[in-house]
Amino acid sequence: MNNTETVKAGLKKRYAREKRFQFYGKAAVMSGFVFLIFLLFDITTKAIPAFSITEILLEVPMDRSSLGLSTDTSVSIDDEAIAAIDYAGLVKKSLRSQFPEATKRKDKKLLYRLMSGSAEYELRQLIIDDPGLIDGEPLSIWFKADDDVDTFYKLKRNTSRIKAQQVEFIASLKTESRIRTALNWDFFTNGDSREPEQAGIKGALLGSFWTLLVTLMVSLPVGIAAAIYLEEFAPQNRLTDFIEININNLAAVPSIVFGLLGLAVFINFFGMPRSVPLVGGLVLSLITLPTIIISSRAAIKSVPPSLREAALGLGASHMQMVFHHVLPQAMPGVLTGAIIGMAQALGETAPLLMIGMVAFIVDVPDGVLDSATVLPVQIFLWADSPESAFTALTAATILVLLAFLTVMNALAILLRNYFERQR
Amino acid sequence: MKKLMLVTALAAMTVSSVQAAGRDTISVVGSSTVYPFATVVAESFGKKTHFNTPKIESTGSGGGMKLFCSGLGVDSPDITNSSRAMKKSEYDKCQKNGVTDITEVHVGFDxxxxxxxxxxxxxxxxxxxxxxxxxxxxxxxxxxxxxxxxxxxxxxxxxxxxxxxxxxxxxxxxxxxxxxxxxxxxxxxxxxxxxxxxxxxxxxxxxxxxxxxxxxxxxxxxxxxxxxxxxxxxxxxxxxxxxxxxxxxxxxxxxxxxxxxxxxxxxxxxxxxxxxxxxxRPLFFYVKNAHTASIPGIKEYLEEFTSEAAMGDNGYLLDKGLIPLSAEVRAELRKNTSAGTRLVMN
CATH class of the missing domain: 3.40.190.10 (Periplasmic binding protein-like II)
Structure with missing residues (x-):
């Protein structure tokens, strides 16, 4: 057998092997894809109920005696009198006039439990914003229903939390079309709440924003500076080797360790407050730094030596060479690394546990020194809440987080393309 | 360069503001079992009063005690929730670190x-x-x-x-x-x-x-x-x-x-x-009496938590699954809490 024959004999086998490999490759991609689709489908179906909310139409009387104000029209109504109105009582009164048949104490209690606790605050806000409503016509307002009613009406789930009497109330509301499902804007505009119908992600969203802002401001300049120095200026000796090994090691340290470090250094030693985005951002920047340094160094290293030599040959100083020629070339890689680091930071919860950002915080943070929590922590907290309506809110928050990550990664690709076209 | 300056400015800002700050938000830590009840009280307290809504961390009973007993001052929490009574060892640690005046509040059962x-x-x-x-x-x-x-x-x-x-x-x-x-x-x-x-x-x-x-x-x-x-x-x-x-x-x-x-x-x-x-099992929380004067709202928070509207027979905590104390125990508790009765363990 000569060489050609040997090759020919094995040819079939080689083609088969290549086909098999291609098949494995396709199967690997497909299975990953199927998992992703399954995950997205599962989360999306669970999240859909969170974006709508059940509302009930109430007629609220606006005459002075119903509001408990002086009936003497010559007396003007000041802010104090408006603040003192019994709004909860007003909501209850409107409910009673809607259902005059509920006279027993027990029935009335069930009736009141149809409404969300937010109704009285909404009503108060409405009247404070426009005191002219007083003395006017009775107002027809859509108020949010309680989360138990919401779950019952929206998802047709029948727990013992909805009593038979309440089912009748809801049926009668339905025949008069005084109950509807509407878009749940509060999910985007409210802070956290223990009442699912009032809970929103604005607090967590802004918390994530402030935290990432601190992370970006700290880790990007420090990371790039470290990478440039180590790659371009530092002498090659034992010390720099030691530093390099440590940076690579840091990238693999479990994130909770950074949380402990943050607790010891920033909170206990420097006396910074607990639960604030500033400390969270500093801790997260420790986590993202190795990622940024490693990817920036790789990007700087990949700039061709001919470019450096040309710059030096034309009389540029070492620093001019780095900042005018190498860094612009390396920018796409640096930015990709930075954004991947930020995306990693966006998803962290474990280190934040140690510095007190895993907490129930209602007020929306206005800056880096206000107590705040972040999106993944909000998911963690809601997933653990007993009220069944939080399941949907949890899934919806996961969707928001995924959307955020997608935007950040898309940004990384866009920036890379932009800088690649620049050179 | 600009960014570096920004960071320095930020750091300077922080240090000055940390030094100036007392704390105007109540800080609560502790049990994940009491957390669902404490958060509801906190939220309602935040809505009803002009105080900030207390910040509540779920650290577990043991973790909460550790933070609580670490000392006095704005860096340490004011209240810790617990799904068991304070242990003698924890009490001793509190005493050693200067947290001597503690009030125990029994919330109810789970x-x-x-x-x-x-x-x-x-x-x-x-x-x-x-x-x-x-x-x-x-x-x-x-x-x-x-x-x-x-x-x-x-x-x-x-x-x-x-x-x-x-x-x-x-x-x-x-x-x-x-x-x-x-x-x-x-x-x-x-x-x-x-x-x-x-x-x-x-x-x-x-x-x-x-x-x-x-x-x-x-x-x-x-x-x-x-x-x-x-x-x-x-x-x-x-x-x-x-x-x-x-x-x-x-x-x-x-x-x-x-x-x-x-x-x-x-x-x-x-x-x-x-x-x-x-x-x-019984559920508790513990309050540092030394903080009641310096942190605004603690007294009112305790009033809200122990009120009939919250832990009473028709209170909103019951709707969240809390099993209430009897009416007599509640009355006694309210008295002790408002007086700040000191917890003694020997």
Whole structure:
């Protein structure tokens, strides 16, 4: 057998092997894809109920005696009198006039439990914003229903939390079309709440924003500076080797360790407050730094030596060479690394546990020194809440987080393309 | 360069503001079991008053105590929640670190339920059944006074009245307060029913604790994580399994799961409140009296928490699954809390 024959004999086998490999490759991609689709489908179906909310139409009387104000029209109504109105009582009164048949104490209690606790605050806000409503016509307002009613009406789930009497109330509301499902804007505009119908992600969203802002401001300049120095200026000796090994090691340290470090250094030693985005951002920047340094160094290293030599040959100083020629070339890689680091930071919860950002915080943070929590922590907290309506809110928050990550990664690709076209 | 300056400015800003700051938000830490109740009170307090809404961290009872007892001052929490009474060792640590004036507030009770899917039959269990089914070591079935590794695989081997179903119980991991309480109330409760083990308590307390508190590790008891919602979902999918979680989760999901009858008692609001349901535990929180003057709103927060509107017979905490104290105990509690009665342990 000569060489050609040997090759020919094995040819079939080689083609088969290549086909098999291609098949494995396709199967690997497909299975990953199927998992992703399954995950997205599962989360999306669970999240859909969170974006709508059940509302009930109430007629609220606006005459002075119903509001408990002086009936003497010559007396003007000041802010104090408006603040003192019994709004909860007003909501209850409107409910009673809607259902005059509920006279027993027990029935009335069930009736009141149809409404969300937010109704009285909404009503108060409405009247404070426009005191002219007083003395006017009775107002027809859509108020949010309680989360138990919401779950019952929206998802047709029948727990013992909805009593038979309440089912009748809801049926009668339905025949008069005084109950509807509407878009749940509060999910985007409210802070956290223990009442699912009032809970929103604005607090967590802004918390994530402030935290990432601190992370970006700290880790990007420090990371790039470290990478440039180590790659371009530092002498090659034992010390720099030691530093390099440590940076690579840091990238693999479990994130909770950074949380402990943050607790010891920033909170206990420097006396910074607990639960604030500033400390969270500093801790997260420790986590993202190795990622940024490693990817920036790789990007700087990949700039061709001919470019450096040309710059030096034309009389540029070492620093001019780095900042005018190498860094612009390396920018796409640096930015990709930075954004991947930020995306990693966006998803962290474990280190934040140690510095007190895993907490129930209602007020929306206005800056880096206000107590705040972040999106993944909000998911963690809601997933653990007993009220069944939080399941949907949890899934919806996961969707928001995924959307955020997608935007950040898309940004990384866009920036890379932009800088690649620049050179 | 610009960025570097920004960072420096930010750092400078922080240092100055930290130095200037007292704290105007109440800081609460502690038990994940009390967390659902404390958060509701905090939210309502924030809405009703002009104070900031208190910040509540769920650190677990032990972790909360550690933070609470670390010292006085704005860096340390004002209140810690706990699903058990403060231990002597923790009290001593508090005293040593200058936290000498503490008020204990008993909030109410929490029941622990053992539930299964509604598709299956309701279990009728005793604490002894639970001990025999779930302990690491049990008395030798041949009747001798020795311990053997738990041999039981099916419920009917434990107790002939129970169904011939494989023992499969989903519950919380050892870090959870619910698990502590389950070990203490259910396992030890059942353990005590066996006379010769009960006698061990006097002779060898350590061995007694080990026997009565150790869960079996051969896969019949499955640690399902701290997330009780997950346990509920798993029970729905596996009708043969039982799950251990707090009463509030049972109440929220009773269209899907049912609680087992323990020693003739249904896990219901009334039976837990009057103490006849055997697996229930008290819930507390502890306040630093030294902080009441310096942190705004603590006094009002305590008033809100102990008010009839919150923990009374029709209070909003009951809607969240809290089992209330009796009216007399509540009145006494309110008096002690507003007076700031000092906790003494010897």
């Amino acid at each position: 029941g622990i339920t053992i539930a299964n899917s509604k598709e299956s039959e309701q279990f009728k269990l005793t604490r002894k059944d639970l001990f025999l089914a779930l302990a690491l070591q049990v008395p030798n079935p041949d009747g001798s006074k020795t311990l053997v590794d738990n041999p039981y695989q099916k419920w009917n081997e434990v107790n002939a009245d129970l169904p011939a179903v494989r023992i499969e119980v989903l519950g919380p991991p050892p870090t959870s307060g619910t698990r502590d309480a389950f070990s203490e109330l259910a396992l030890e409760g059942g353990c005590k029913k066996i006379d010769w083990i009960k006698a061990m308590k006097k002779t060898d307390k350590v061995a007694y604790k080990t026997v009565c508190h150790s869960m079996r590790e051969d896969g019949r008891y499955i640690e399902a994580g701290e997330n009780d919602n997950l346990i509920v979902q798993k029970l729905v999918r596996n009708p043969n399994a039982l799950g251990i979680f707090g009463y509030s989760f049972l109440e929220q999901n009773d269209d899907k799961v049912q609680g087992s009858i323990i020693e003739g008692q249904q896990p219901e609001f009334e039976s837990i409140a009057d103490g006849s349901y055997p697996i229930s």
